[in-house]
Amino acid sequence: MAQVTFLEAIRQALFEEMERDPAVVCLGEDIGVYGGAFKVTAGLLERFGWERVIDTPISETAIVGAAVGMSYLGLRPVAEMQFMDFIACCFNQITNFAAKSYYRWGAPVPIVIRGPSGGGVHGGPFHSQNPEMYFVHTPGLKVVYPATPYDAKGLLKSAIRDNNPVLFFEHKFLYRRIKEEIPAGDYTVPLGKAVVRRQGRDLTIVTYAAMVHTCLEAAEQLAQEGIEMELIDLRTLLPLDRETILQSVRKTNKLLVVHEDTKTGGIAGEIAALVCENAFEELDGPILRVTALDTPVPYSPPLEERFLPNVNDVVRTARELARY
């Protein structure tokens, strides 16, 4: 098996799904001739032609609106946001049309909206955000946010094959930093299933996306102090894999939620409520959060460093919780 990057794994998924199903088409800004701002779609145009790899005008509303319409006619479009920050432009198309179409008329919308998100690359406030929670709040959607090349490929394939509108967040910090051996042929990873990345007995950390790697590093440090963290990678935020979370909390009795999204309204609050409702009497300590600050993502590198949760933040908080 060859080592592939996170980005390459996504490209493989797109290639293989387009090979597999002629209904799969890609559309977005500069995805064809230019191969995409991050080169995720490089080579698609050459292989599948302009009818299936469509360069669009600079209008996210038009991209998603067109994708919804194409899906009504039997296609399975994969729409790219050049940066996920721009998804705010097509909020209405996604939340009012894509998400409610099946509910209102029984018309499924098998589209995927994918694109790079997240910070740590000094992209500033418009190119670093984590807008996933706007959509986690919207029934009718699925929201996926993988952390590894294997998952990225398997989950994107599942997303394309799913009959619901799926938002697929690709953390741009991981694109070329994370490499992994993945199996050559076709495989999928199911939507809505979290994975336990590390077994532990002292506390549970629930996280997703780039923070999975931050937390794994923190776990190694804590293990040297004798604190064994259990680490859950959510992979899918909507629908949330409640059972895996609750099962782990019942085992370790302590919970820390880490995310790169800002704190207020982040999924950590939802998970805390879930655990309080279902496993309050299993808790041996408060549910804690390590998240980004409640500010826009700063452009200045030292400020961004301060803004994002890092390994030290996780270690410090986890240590506190373990001792509680």
Add this chain to the structure above:
Amino acid sequence: MPVDVIMPQMGESIFEGTITKWLKKPGQRVERDEPLFEISTDKVDAEIPAPASGILKEIKVHEGETVPIKTVVALIDPEGATTPATEPAQAEEKPAETPAPSEALPEPTPVAPGPTAAPQPVSGEDGRRIRSSPLVRRLAREHNIDLTTIRGTGAGGRISKRDILAVIEARATAPEPSVAAGQAEAAPAPLRLETAVPRERIYFGRYEVQPLSVMRQRIAEHMVLSKRTSPHVYSIDEVDMTRVVEVRNQAKAEFERRFETKLTFMPFFVRACVEGLRAFPTLNASLDGNNLVLHREINIGIAVALDWGLIVPVVKHAEEKNFLGLQRAINDLAERARTKKLKPEEVQESTFSITNPGVFGGLMGLPIINQPNAAILGVGAIQKRPVVIHDAIAIRSMVYLTLSYDHRIVDGAIAHQFIGKVKSILENWQENIL
């Protein structure tokens, strides 16, 4: 953390209640289940017991005020156990003429000398506040562990999972020899209704969840307590009620005309039990540790089924009442039980109890002892049955009497002699009831 005292819901359709009287003043100590205040609602006037032991910290709703159910009407500081509260209590003892203003109950905000003067809730002998977690409290409850006895090793002395698991493990490996010996002085742990199986095995299919009424909870606790405390033995005998049925049938119309009260079978059984208890006083007793308390008075508790539960009002001094007096007392108590007019003292101080499953057609029942009694008599349905008399089959009105008794106090020999006495009085009824 202070415990909220709430306005209870006394009936499904009741949404508010009026506080008619506070039985305690702020600063006074209350015990759990001790009457704390009186309320009046559309359906019932009742005394409301304290939900927890501690110091009554604050009264939020005063006498005469009407508030919605579930409103917090007072706060009890449960950990104020060691806080001396003798001064207000003494002031209470002679409340008549001299409400010395300096002795007046402390205002919520006494002028405090320093910033730390706000009273911290304390507990345990050394006044240490117990810090734990939901998990630890659950484990403590499940394993009947007193958290004040554990020293925490968590942050700030908090009792952590590790600490309580260590205690549980130590217990499992070294069973305490002192359990039996220590029983007498150790206050019994407050009972909680236990769930017999893991909770998830209860919820399946379609279901509805109804919270137990306070009365139901009390009954449940009492039944568990009784079964746990007293080894029950059951003795059964059959009594020929033909004569009593005849006596009653003959007297009924005249009795009810003359005394304007219903004539039932119950006073016959009460009268017979009084004679039986006189003859066998160990059945009219309570056990207190190693002492048997033989009651001089015979107070018969009589179970009354209600639409919303069960209550056992007490016919006091049954040994001093004649037949009419017994019947009047029984009818009066039953009627007021059904209209919720019983006073608390009327359901206390029973020395023996009778229950009557026969009312609902039960052939017989094996009742649970009404603590702290030594025994309870179950009266089945009176039915005509073929019985053998002098080698002939006759049709007689028969009843099964069952006696459940505490084998710690009473043995089968006494129990059967008691039933024999009751049987003999009923079968050979002599007393003129008119």
